[in-house]
Amino acid sequence: MDGKTASLFRSGRNQALRIPRGFELPGTSARIRRLPNGNLEIEPLGEIGLLAAFKDEPPLPPDDAMDPIPDRPAEPVER
Secondary structure (H helix, E strand, O other), X not given: OOOOOOEEEEEOOEEEEEOOOOOOOOOOOEEEEEOOOOOEEEEEXXXXXXXXXXXXXXXXXXXXXXXXXXXXXXXXXXX
8 A cells, every 4th residue: 555654743632644745635524433453544524514415416497497386276174
């Protein structure tokens, strides 16, 4: 496995990892977990939210292309 050396440093009370060029992660946050063998796994988190959920969906057709829902009178309710 090809790799580079990363530097560790303190940021307040946390230890931080300076990720070398070429290993950058997309986005602004990542999930980190410790594997059973003691190694760490870092996974970038995707965008979160409603807009992110629909960003890869095709656009909706224009309003005039959709069939209108016909208006129907309300049905009487028996009591």
